[in-house]
Amino acid sequence: MINPYAIGKRIYLRSPAEKDIEGKWYEWLSNPEITQFLGDRYWPNSVEAQRAFYDSVKFSRDRLVLAICNKETDEHIGVCNLSSISWVHRHADIAFLVGEKKYQNGSAGIEIMALLLDIAFRRLNLLNLRATHVSCNPDTPLLLRIFGFKEVGKFEKFSNFNGVYADTIYSQLSRENWEMRNLPKK
Amino acid sequence: MNMLIKDQIKKIMSIVFEVDVNSIEDDSAPGTIENWDSIRHMNLIVSIEEEFNLRFSDDEITDLLSFKLVESIVSKKINN
Numbered sequence: 001m002i003n004p005y006a007i008g009k010r011i012y013l014r015s016p017a018e019k020d021i022e023g024k025w026y027e028w029l030s031n032p033e034i035t036q037f038l039g040d041r042y043w044p045n046s047v048e049a050q051r052a053f054y055d056s057v058k059f060s061r062d063r064l065v066l067a068i069c070n071k072e073t074d075e076h077i078g079v080c081n082l083s084s085i086s087w088v089h090r091h092a093d094i095a096f097l098v099g100e101k102k103y104q105n106g107s108a109g110i111e112i113m114a115l116l117l118d119i120a121f122r123r124l125n126l127l128n129l130r131a132t133h134v135s136c137n138p139d140t141p142l143l144l145r146i147f148g149f150k151e152v153g154k155f156e157k158f159s160n161f162n163g164v165y166a167d168t169i170y171s172q173l174s175r176e177n178w179e180m181r182n183l184p185k186k
Numbered sequence: 187m188n189m190l191i192k193d194q195i196k197k198i199m200s201i202v203f204e205v206d207v208n209s210i211e212d213d214s215a216p217g218t219i220e221n222w223d224s225i226r227h228m229n230l231i232v233s234i235e236e237e238f239n240l241r242f243s244d245d246e247i248t249d250l251l252s253f254k255l256v257e258s259i260v261s262k263k264i265n266n
Binding site for chain 2: 008106113181
């Protein structure tokens with residue numbers, strides 16, 4: 001493992017590195033299949049745009065961006081982040097993207113979510129997380145449900161997906177609810 | 187008791203993965219059941235939580251990757 005920040009059972013998270021910029025990272029964000037449920041997916045990505053993003057987040061304290069890597073091979077398979085972190089209200093947005101196709105159909109998403117929640121609530125001491133997804137995304141509602149997120153609101157017919165206007169749905173997980181499932185009972 | 191749990195889990199798996207209940211064995215896992223993809227995996231977790239009226243911890247959720255592991259974790263939670 002290279003510079004691991006959070007270690008799971010099959011994957012680990014680390015700070016993005018210069019070498020990631022010219023790797024597959026920028027290509028994932030141009031691929032319509034990979035980005036189909038992302039809000040920001042209409043413009044092609046490039047090495048230059050990826051570098052600008054990397055430069056904008058590498059010292060950021062209101063956005064934590066982490067590379068997702070295979071623990072055995074160090075392969076960079078995706079990217080995840082806690083963004084819009086408010087240190088006053090102690091909340092943030094949570095999101096991840098698995099770019100490498102062979103990892104999209106397995107349990108990687110579950111492990112990424114478990115690691116990110118641990119980082120958010122235990123290491124960064126946040127109190128609330130918000131997740132946003134579109135109603136035509138079949139995977140995310142299940143994932144959020146498993147980890148205890150509660151749907152709290154939506155914008156109806158808010159985003160255009162291939163000609164169909166889908167709802168944008170907001171879900172919330174509080175640290176209190178996360179701890180109820182994850183801390184040993186006294 | 188454990189036999190009952192085993193049978194219940196097998197039944198849930200057969201429904202979720204759309205396979206014959208008799209084809210589910212101790213070592214059944216994503217590599218041995220073709221239909222065990224990410225969506226069905228999450229459906230399996232939700233179905234088991236509902237059937238046994240329990241909630242898995244995040245650590246347990248990341249371990250539910252074979253019939254044997256599911257059965258072991260569910261049994262432990264029910265018997266505690």
